[in-house]
Amino acid sequence: MYLSRTLEKNIRKVSDFFPVLLVPRPRKVGKTTILQACGAEGRNDVSLETLENRALAQMYLPITAEVDAVPIPYI
Incomplete structure (x- = not known):
């Protein structure tokens, strides 16, 4: 089950402007999960x-x- 986060709005906003997003956080805290939930289509x-x-x-x-x-x- 995925819980929506308030950070998602900001990720979507900067994702439209910047071609690269750096998410520097510790391991296993949900970095990939939140980016996938934000619908980063066309990104790797x-x-x-x-x-x-x-x-x-x-x-x-x-x-x-x-x-x-x-x-x-x-x-």
Whole structure:
């Protein structure tokens, strides 16, 4: 059972404006679930946990390295 969240409205709004959404949260808290519930059609979700995906992200999005190094409260 999925419970609707107030954050969904904001996700839909920024999703129309930004081509990439970064959701930096701990593991197993429902990041993928909420994005799928928001109907992110035409978007792909990519986990940066695998070294291969991280290397690809750093190749195309150099900022990924800095995002990983910055504590979450400052993003």
